[in-house]
Amino acid sequence: MSTVDIDIKQATDDSHGGGHDEHHEHHGNFWTNYIFSYDHKVIGKQFLLTGMFWALIGVAMSVVFRLQLGFPDANLEFLRPLLGGWIDSAGKLDPNFYLALVTMHGTIMVFFVLTAGLSGTFSNYLIPLQIGARDMASGFMNMLSYWFFFLSSVVMFASLFIQTGPASGGWVIYPPLNALEQASPGSGLGMTLWLVSMALFIVSTLLGGINYIATVINLRTEGMSFTRLPLTIWAFFITAVIGLLSFPVLFSAALLLIFDRSFGTSFFLSEIYIGGEALSNVGGSAVLFQHLFWFLGHPEVYIVLLPALGITSEIVATNSRKPIFGYRAMIGSILGIAVLSFVVWAHHMFVSGMNPFLGSVFMFLTLIIAVPSAVKAFNYITTLWRGNLVFTPAMLFSIGLVSLFIVGGLTGIHLANAAIDIQLHDTYFVVAHFHLVMGASAFFGMLAGIYHWFPKMFGRMMNDKLGYVHFWLTFAGVYLIFFPMHFLGIAAFPRRYYSFTSFEPFGKFTDLNMLISVAAILTFAAQFIFIFNFFYSMFRGKIAPANPWKSNTLEWTTPRNPGHGNWPGPLPKVYRWPYDYSKPGAKDDFIPQNVPYSETKESNLPYEEELAKLEKEPKSNATKRDA
Amino acid sequence: MINVLIGIAALVLVVLLALIYRVFTLVQIAKKRETGEEPRVTSSNRINALLFIIFFAVLFGSIFWYSIAAKDDYMLPEAASEHGGAIDMLFWVTTGVVFFVFFVTHCLLFFFPYLYSYKEGKKAEFLVHDNRLELAWTVVPAIVLTILVVSGWTVWSEITDPAPEDSVEIEIVGRQFGWNTRYAGPDGKIGKHNFRKIDATNGLGLDFEADAANNDDFVANELVLPKGKNVLLKIRSRDVLHSVFLPHFRLKMDAVPGQPTQFWFKPIYTTEEMRQRLAEKGDPNAADFNYHLACTEICGSAHYAMSMKVRVLSEEEYAEWEKEQKPWAELNADYLAEKGIEISNMTSLK
Numbered sequence: 001m002s003t004v005d006i007d008i009k010q011a012t013d014d015s016h017g018g019g020h021d022e023h024h025e026h027h028g029n030f031w032t033n034y035i036f037s038y039d040h041k042v043i044g045k046q047f048l049l050t051g052m053f054w055a056l057i058g059v060a061m062s063v064v065f066r067l068q069l070g071f072p073d074a075n076l077e078f079l080r081p082l083l084g085g086w087i088d089s090a091g092k093l094d095p096n097f098y099l100a101l102v103t104m105h106g107t108i109m110v111f112f113v114l115t116a117g118l119s120g121t122f123s124n125y126l127i128p129l130q131i132g133a134r135d136m137a138s139g140f141m142n143m144l145s146y147w148f149f150f151l152s153s154v155v156m157f158a159s160l161f162i163q164t165g166p167a168s169g170g171w172v173i174y175p176p177l178n179a180l181e182q183a184s185p186g187s188g189l190g191m192t193l194w195l196v197s198m199a200l201f202i203v204s205t206l207l208g209g210i211n212y213i214a215t216v217i218n219l220r221t222e223g224m225s226f227t228r229l230p231l232t233i234w235a236f237f238i239t240a241v242i243g244l245l246s247f248p249v250l251f252s253a254a255l256l257l258i259f260d261r262s263f264g265t266s267f268f269l270s271e272i273y274i275g276g277e278a279l280s281n282v283g284g285s286a287v288l289f290q291h292l293f294w295f296l297g298h299p300e301v302y303i304v305l306l307p308a309l310g311i312t313s314e315i316v317a318t319n320s321r322k323p324i325f326g327y328r329a330m331i332g333s334i335l336g337i338a339v340l341s342f343v344v345w346a347h348h349m350f351v352s353g354m355n356p357f358l359g360s361v362f363m364f365l366t367l368i369i370a371v372p373s374a375v376k377a378f379n380y381i382t383t384l385w386r387g388n389l390v391f392t393p394a395m396l397f398s399i400g401l402v403s404l405f406i407v408g409g410l411t412g413i414h415l416a417n418a419a420i421d422i423q424l425h426d427t428y429f430v431v432a433h434f435h436l437v438m439g440a441s442a443f444f445g446m447l448a449g450i451y452h453w454f455p456k457m458f459g460r461m462m463n464d465k466l467g468y469v470h471f472w473l474t475f476a477g478v479y480l481i482f483f484p485m486h487f488l489g490i491a492a493f494p495r496r497y498y499s500f501t502s503f504e505p506f507g508k509f510t511d512l513n514m515l516i517s518v519a520a521i522l523t524f525a526a527q528f529i530f531i532f533n534f535f536y537s538m539f540r541g542k543i544a545p546a547n548p549w550k551s552n553t554l555e556w557t558t559p560r561n562p563g564h565g566n567w568p569g570p571l572p573k574v575y576r577w578p579y580d581y582s583k584p585g586a587k588d589d590f591i592p593q594n595v596p597y598s599e600t601k602e603s604n605l606p607y608e609e610e611l612a613k614l615e616k617e618p619k620s621n622a623t624k625r626d627a
Numbered sequence: 628m629i630n631v632l633i634g635i636a637a638l639v640l641v642v643l644l645a646l647i648y649r650v651f652t653l654v655q656i657a658k659k660r661e662t663g664e665e666p667r668v669t670s671s672n673r674i675n676a677l678l679f680i681i682f683f684a685v686l687f688g689s690i691f692w693y694s695i696a697a698k699d700d701y702m703l704p705e706a707a708s709e710h711g712g713a714i715d716m717l718f719w720v721t722t723g724v725v726f727f728v729f730f731v732t733h734c735l736l737f738f739f740p741y742l743y744s745y746k747e748g749k750k751a752e753f754l755v756h757d758n759r760l761e762l763a764w765t766v767v768p769a770i771v772l773t774i775l776v777v778s779g780w781t782v783w784s785e786i787t788d789p790a791p792e793d794s795v796e797i798e799i800v801g802r803q804f805g806w807n808t809r810y811a812g813p814d815g816k817i818g819k820h821n822f823r824k825i826d827a828t829n830g831l832g833l834d835f836e837a838d839a840a841n842n843d844d845f846v847a848n849e850l851v852l853p854k855g856k857n858v859l860l861k862i863r864s865r866d867v868l869h870s871v872f873l874p875h876f877r878l879k880m881d882a883v884p885g886q887p888t889q890f891w892f893k894p895i896y897t898t899e900e901m902r903q904r905l906a907e908k909g910d911p912n913a914a915d916f917n918y919h920l921a922c923t924e925i926c927g928s929a930h931y932a933m934s935m936k937v938r939v940l941s942e943e944e945y946a947e948w949e950k951e952q953k954p955w956a957e958l959n960a961d962y963l964a965e966k967g968i969e970i971s972n973m974t975s976l977k
């Protein structure tokens with residue numbers, strides 16, 4: 001009973017806050033408030049919902065091709081209503097469509113879910129809230145960023161339904177396979193739409209990225225120096241920088257590919273005989289494309305991962321009730337990873353025919369990048385050590401992320417060794433590696449972020465029991481799906497194979513493949529617990545308190561449902577770093593960033609005492625800035 | 628059978644979870660009645676902490692169990708090439724190091740939740756950083772990685788060194804969807820090719836006008852290798868990317884149209900010898916063992932079926948086999964006549 005009373009009280013409190021906010025958006029109507037909104041919070045939610053939509057489609061695709069791999073003899077007739085002609089008369093999945101599914105799954109998960117859905121959601125939602133800004137530097141560009149992503153999504157979605165099927169040459173779209181219509185049905189219109197969609201996507205990413213960078217540099221509230229930024233913001237910031245530097249290279253690669261496809265140039269094509277004729281192209285280099293692709297492709301894996309790591313840093317510290325261990329080392333490793341991620345790309349190409357000397361160089365560089373990655377993992381573990389751990393669903397997913405990041409990162413050490421990679425390249429070992437370190441990790445980061453910031457986004461709590469069940473099922477599922485793939489890889493199973501049964505050396509492991517497929521189906525099913533929780537809590541969840549996790553960052557100083565402008569009054573001022581958890585002497589086990597040192601005499605360290613004295617002086621500045 | 632088991636397991640799991648959930652809620656309601664205010668954490672905090680330990684046990688238990696029980700399934704036969712042994716060695720040393728780190732980090736990661744789970748009134752330690760610790764875990768991985776990378780680099784350099792002069796050259800050509808091999812014939816030279824000469828008969832585009840070394844070349848649709856000799860594979864593709872993967876020889880190299888690639892190695896066991904070795908190990912399918920080549924670069928709808936049989940013969944058997952082969956030019960004399968190509972240098976033909 002008592003909770004209800006509190007809820008009502010808070011709700012009324014809030015309607016005051018809400019009333020105040022309305023001043024900021026006098027002329028809002030449904031369209032400007034929810035559809036073509038400039039508000040970073042609305043845009044963040046738009047990215048989130050679109051990302052969730054894509055995640056469902058992307059994962060459902062993987063379930064279909066896992067059916068094929070796990071149950072090669074099964075009759076898939078029941079999928080005909082969905083897939084139509086792609087199921088042949090014998091109830092078998094068409095091999096071309098199998099490849100299309102693999103390709104679309106990769107593209108969707110990497111770009112639409114884990115780049116747009118993750119970075120797009122949380123960079124948009126959190127940057128202004130955590131740095132104490134009213135909105136992004138350019139609300140208009142921000143809106144455009146979402147709508148370019150939306151357009152890109154529409155084009156990609158449409159490509160699923162065309163007669164010849166969507167692009168099917170792998171998410172890395174290597175030419176000549178993806179340049180020549182004769183080579184594969186998906187390389188025709190499907191590939192054209194893929195390229196159009198990705199071009200729009202890149203525009204969206206760049207618009208968003210420029211905004212994130214400008215906002216973090218220029219709109220930090222008073223006192224929010226770079227060394228007081230939450231690690232989430234550091235991660236989003238550096239991610240945006242990486243994206244800004246690498247996506248244009250993919251754009252140029254796509255452009256050159258378009259030329260090769262449609263205008264008879266030979267950037268990537270040379271000496272090809274296909275479909276009964278010798279093509280006129282000579283002098284191009286298919287390997288050149290791989291260099292261009294991976295120049296984006298490798299940084300892209302960190303574009304996907306860094307935001308998840310940033311989110312994890314925040315959640316682990318908050319729920320350990322402890323400062324993140326080695327704050328500066330964390331920033332250092334983010335920067336190190338950012339720089340190094342640009343000089344390791346050719347480790348994807350050890351056996352592509354490039355000069356073996358380059359292989360040696362990239363082997364050394366790649367193993368260097370393992371060091372900052374290791375530092376991050378150790379720092380997370382040490383943050384847990386002697387903490388006072390509260391296991392919210394977000395915390396569970398964050399710990400899960402650290403585990404997956406470690407397992408997946410470790411096999412990177414095998415793959416970075418060019419000699420070992422000779423054997424392992426393009427086998428299931430690589431599939432295991434990157435799904436754990438990137439796919440599952442980043443996905444866990446995204447879920448952790450949703451659980452953690454849901455109360456801020458929607459003003460209500462998600463059900464934590466359902467969250468626990470969701471976590472444990474997903475965690476077990478992910479290990480069951482991806483760990484066995486190491487064994488398949490050691491047994492030399494190549495990736496992107498429609499079937500292994502027709503292939504003598506790979507005829508084994510039907511059981512293991514079946515297990516993986518069953519685990520995949522169950523894990524997919526478990527996500528509906530989350531979907532239910534998400535939508536149910538949005539409307540029926542418990543009303544969220546102002547600071548449900550007792551966290552230090554600024555977003556929790558806004559009203560329960562912040563309006564446009566985020567803070568009804570003046571912007572908060574920042575006096576301290578975001579990780580003053582369990583500070584000795586302090587009354588509570590957290591001190592928010594906007595609490596001045598002068599109010600926390602009991603817990604100040606000597607140098608903070610100095611700062612406390614300074615706080616009193618320039619009072620006038622604070623008010624001026626906000627006016 | 629396994630389906631049924633999995634089905635039952637799933638069902639049990641769901642029921643169990645539902646039960647736990649129910650108990651949770653009841654306990655919580657009871658608690659709230661008692662104290663009147665909501666505690667920071669509920670009993671589920673403890674349960675989640677405990678589940679990490681159970682997860683740890685099950686995870687590592689099943690990894691150990693499977694690694695040992697299924698060893699014969701996932702382990703390829705020992706490397707059939709000279710460099711393959713070195714690669715395997717690197718792989719297993721790396722795996723050892725990596726597994727150790729995996730185990731230790733997970734001991735910490737999965738036991739800390741239990742050791743340090745929330746207690747009312749307890750305060751976490753305000754530990755901001757520790758330079759010695761941080762230096763240690765930067766330097767130690769750096770040293771270990773350096774050792775791994777240097778040993779990897781030595782092997783890589785040896786493998787990618789230029790092929791020895793005396794290597795047997797074999798051309799291997801990928802196309803949608805199959806492979807062909809071409810052997811040099813008595814002159815020891817593989818003739819030039821030109822993709823514009825390719826047609827339905829001359830699938831490899833042998834250019835007789837440009838190079839008489841083609842005259843005695845013979846073509847096969849299997850890969851036959853001599854044991855104990857250095858073999859230089861000259862790899863090319865006719866249409867899209869493919870990749871030559873010889874898993875038993877620990878060998879992989881992409882086939883790139885317009886840009887020939889290569890890989891040299893020395894087979895050390897004939898097919899027959901490998902069968903015997905497997906039989907000695909008790910492999911029931913030893914008698915049917917064959918080396919295989921697989922395509923490992925996505926190349927279109929039948930990528931998964933793009934394989935070729937590989938046979939390794941003893942040197943004498945290989946010489947014998949070579950002698951039996953007829954030059955392509957001889958087998959396709961009609962075609963060449965029709966094209967008006969005269970084979971001038973008949974000496975290299977037997």
Ligand code: HEM
Nearest residue numbers: 301302305347348370409412413415416425426434437438
């Ligand atoms: C310890 C650090 C890491 C090292 C040394 C490493 C090394 C490698 C290497 C050498 C490959 C190429 C394997 C091959 O294709 O044969 C690879 C593949 C890959 N890695 Fe990593 N990796 C590391 C961490 C990561 C991280 C953190 C991510 C993602 C966030 C990631 C994502 C990927 C992806 C997506 C691929 C496969 C791409 C494809 O072929 O489709 N890796 N990794």
Ligand SMILES: [Cu+2]
Nearest residue numbers: 298345347348
């Ligand atoms: Cu990479």
Ligand SMILES: [Cu+2]
Nearest residue numbers: 869922926933
């Ligand atoms: Cu192929």
